[in-house]
Amino acid sequence: MARRLPSQPPVLPGFSHVHILGSGGFADVFLYEQNMPRRQVAVKVMLSEIVNDQVRQMFQAEANLMAQLSAHPSILTVYQAGVSADGRPYLVMELCSPSLSERYRRERIPVPDILQIAVRIGSAVETAHRAGVLHRDIKPSNILLTAYGHPVLSDFGIASTLSESDHREAVGMSIPWSAPEVLMDETSGSVASEVWSLAATVYSLLAGRSPFEVPGESNKSTDLIGRINRAKVQPIGRSDVPESLEHLLRKAMSRKPDGRPSSAMEFVRGLQAIESELGVPQTPVEVAVDDWALATVGDLGDRTRIRGVAGANQHAASRLRKRRRLAQNDYAPVGTVLRETEQSQPSANTKSTSRGKGMQVLAWSLVVSAVLVIALGAVATIVLIRSNSDRIPKVTDIQSRQSIDSIEFSWADPGLLPGDSYQISTNQGTSSSIQQSTTFSVDANPGDHVCITVTVNREGKTGDPSGEKCVEFGG
Numbered sequence: 001m002a003r004r005l006p007s008q009p010p011v012l013p014g015f016s017h018v019h020i021l022g023s024g025g026f027a028d029v030f031l032y033e034q035n036m037p038r039r040q041v042a043v044k045v046m047l048s049e050i051v052n053d054q055v056r057q058m059f060q061a062e063a064n065l066m067a068q069l070s071a072h073p074s075i076l077t078v079y080q081a082g083v084s085a086d087g088r089p090y091l092v093m094e095l096c097s098p099s100l101s102e103r104y105r106r107e108r109i110p111v112p113d114i115l116q117i118a119v120r121i122g123s124a125v126e127t128a129h130r131a132g133v134l135h136r137d138i139k140p141s142n143i144l145l146t147a148y149g150h151p152v153l154s155d156f157g158i159a160s161t162l163s164e165s166d167h168r169e170a171v172g173m174s175i176p177w178s179a180p181e182v183l184m185d186e187t188s189g190s191v192a193s194e195v196w197s198l199a200a201t202v203y204s205l206l207a208g209r210s211p212f213e214v215p216g217e218s219n220k221s222t223d224l225i226g227r228i229n230r231a232k233v234q235p236i237g238r239s240d241v242p243e244s245l246e247h248l249l250r251k252a253m254s255r256k257p258d259g260r261p262s263s264a265m266e267f268v269r270g271l272q273a274i275e276s277e278l279g280v281p282q283t284p285v286e287v288a289v290d291d292w293a294l295a296t297v298g299d300l301g302d303r304t305r306i307r308g309v310a311g312a313n314q315h316a317a318s319r320l321r322k323r324r325r326l327a328q329n330d331y332a333p334v335g336t337v338l339r340e341t342e343q344s345q346p347s348a349n350t351k352s353t354s355r356g357k358g359m360q361v362l363a364w365s366l367v368v369s370a371v372l373v374i375a376l377g378a379v380a381t382i383v384l385i386r387s388n389s390d391r392i393p394k395v396t397d398i399q400s401r402q403s404i405d406s407i408e409f410s411w412a413d414p415g416l417l418p419g420d421s422y423q424i425s426t427n428q429g430t431s432s433s434i435q436q437s438t439t440f441s442v443d444a445n446p447g448d449h450v451c452i453t454v455t456v457n458r459e460g461k462t463g464d465p466s467g468e469k470c471v472e473f474g475g
Contacts, residue, residue: 001402004023004210006020006023006028007028007047007048008467009028009030009045010084010085010086010088010090011084011085012082012084012090012288013031013328014034014035014036015031015032015033015034015035015041015043016032016035016101017030017031017032018030018032018040019031019034020424021049022098024444025094026046026050026415027045027046027047027346028045028396029042029043029044029045030042030043030045031043031095033343034079034092034271037176038286039080039095040094040095040457040467041093041094042094042095042096043090043091043092043093044090044091044093045088045089045090046059046086046088046089046090047088048086048088048199050270051088051089055089056089058474058475059081059089059091060181062091062156063078063081063193064391065093065133065156066078066091066093066156067081068131068133069124069127069131069133069156070287071310071425072123072124072127073120073150073152073286074120074121074124074150074151074152074153074286075124075127075128075130075152075153075154075228076093076094076144076152076153076154076155077093077094077152078091078092078093078094078095079092079093080092085117086469091214091457092180093154094143094146094152096144096146096147096152096154097144097145097146097435097436098141098144098145099143099145099419099435099437100117100143100144100151100205100443101140101143101437102205103437104140104205104208105208106208106211106441107236108208109205109206110240110279111206111238111240111242111245112278113239114202114205114206114387115245115271115274115275115278115283115335116283116391117143117151117203117205117273118202118205118274118282119268119272119275119282119284119285120150120151120263120270120283120286121143121151121164121198121201122198122264122268122271122285123264123285123287124152124286125138125153125194125198125264125269126154126263126264126265126268126285126287127286127287128156129191129194129263129264130287132470134191135153135187135194135195136188136417137155137197138153138177138194138197138201138202139176139200139204140177140194140201140204140205141175142154142155143201145420145436146200147420147421147457148418149436150396163445167250175211175221175228176200176204176210176211176212176224176228177197177200177201177204177210178193178196178197178228179192179193179196179197179228179253179257180228180229180231181193181194183225183228183229183256184229188326191262191264191456192257192260192265193257194260194264195252195260195261195263195264195267196199196252196253196257197259198252198264198267199248199252199253199260199267200253202271203233203236203249203253206238206240206241206245207236208336209222209239211225211228211233211234211253211415212227212233212234214227214269215233218272229255230255231253231254231255233249233250233253237449241272242277242278244273244277245271245274246275248267248271248274252267257404263296265285265287265293268285271283272285275284278294280470312432321415331435340461341362350354359405385390391463392456392458392461392463392464393414393415393416393456393460393463393464394414394456394464394465394466395414395422395454395455396412396414396466396467396468397411397412398410398411398452398454398466398467398469399471400471402473403472403475405443405444405445406441406442406443406473407441407442407444407450407473408439408440408441409439409440409441409442409452409454409465409469410438410439410440411454412438413437414436416454417458419456420436420456420457421435421457421462421463422435422436422437422438422440422454422455422456422457423454423456423457424440424452424453424454425453425455426442426450426451426452426453427449427450427451427454427470439474440452440454443474444473446473446474447472447473448472448473448474448475449470449471449472449473450469450470450471450473451466451469451470451471452469452470453465453466453468453469454466470475
């Protein structure tokens with residue numbers, strides 16, 4: 001199928017068009033530079049040939065959903081929405097990179113990194129569910145990376161509210177990551193089907209392919225639908241993936257919805273337990289708590305991690321289990337804070353001893369605070385000096401290597417700082433990327449003349465571009 005040409009970018013007051021970022025079935029995404037405040041943004045613009053009253057309503061619903069949810073740190077931020085002078089609705093969004101959807105196909109991502117991504121995206125899904133919203137298109141390509149490498153969930157274009165999910169309206173779907181009941185038209189989406197898609201996405205990031213894609217065999221839509229309906233998940237095939245993770249993914253992709261974790265949060269708790277099993281720090285769960293305004297920083301940290309109950313907390317935990325009917329659970333639920341609520345009256349000697357210890361603790365606290373202030377001041381000075389002295393580096397000496405159907409360009413790190421990224425542009429028009437990897441692949445056919453330019457992006461500003469590197473494919 002021939003790829004369509006991108007539409008003309010609209011004229012948007014306060015924004016300057018830079019180039020195309022990508023094209024889809026219903027919209028194009030362009031890179032713009034916002035004039036005030038100055039920053040680069042991604043602008044999603046609906047195609048004029050499909051814009052009608054129904055599409056406008058869907059687009060407005062997406063804008064409203066994204067505005068409600070985008071305060072979440074793992075959901076793509078939407079800055080504004082509107083209708084251009086030529087009548088096309090558009091969304092102005094945070095500029096992020098799609099590099100994760102390319103990376104998992106070509107290299108093995110470490111298990112702890114994938115668990116961290118999964119917990120954060122699972123937190124975003126749980127947050128949407130608590131707001132009564134189903135995403136309905138969870139898949140690797142809808143996980144983008146911010147300039148700081150933080151994963152965010154994007155594209156709520158076919159999202160619906162939970163109250164509407166029983167309607168059988170036709171919706172777009174991505175077959176490899178859709179639950180059996182969705183493919184069989186038993187439902188247009190549910191919490192259980194979202195858990196299935198979330199697990200299928202995690203499986204894909206680990207395996208480098210979708211769960212029911214069989215290398216070397218036919219993987220047409222009909223083949224995938226048949227395998228998904230049988231729901232026999234094959235082993236991932238990586239020695240560094242623990243059996244507990246394989247088991248969790250198999251359970252989350254059970255054929256029957258009631259055999260899966262009951263919520264995205266339950267699935268995320270399972271991922272956190274596996275992080276502890278592997279000896280890596282648990283990734284915090286990013287969900288709002290009802291009494292967030294009254295919680296301390298320490299409380300919020302505790303509320304985002306599951307933990308064992310032992311030691312000094314055993315007595316308090318015992319009473320808490322009775323009150324909340326936790327009943328032999330090895331982990332306290334997320335949001336549960338263990339506190340001593342019934343205190344006995346201390347004796348006079350105890351009070352005196354406590355006051356003496358309190359004075360000692362206070363004195364040491366003052367000393368430690370003073371040391372921290374001095375240390376932080378020194379660090380701030382070093383960072384300030386470094387930020388003032390570092391110029392945006394320039395990429396030089398781009399190398400290329402040809403394979404059967406693509407060209408891989410690579411270059412040496414010219415000295416990026418945390419948060420910096422590479423902005424890649426090619427002469428292909430629709431090929432562009434913001435990424436942190438020092439390699440970039442371009443599909444090519446024999447005789448193609450492919451050119452690439454790499455520029456370092458720092459805090460929305462770009463440095464000097466590299467010299468253009470051109471390759472004759474097959475030459």
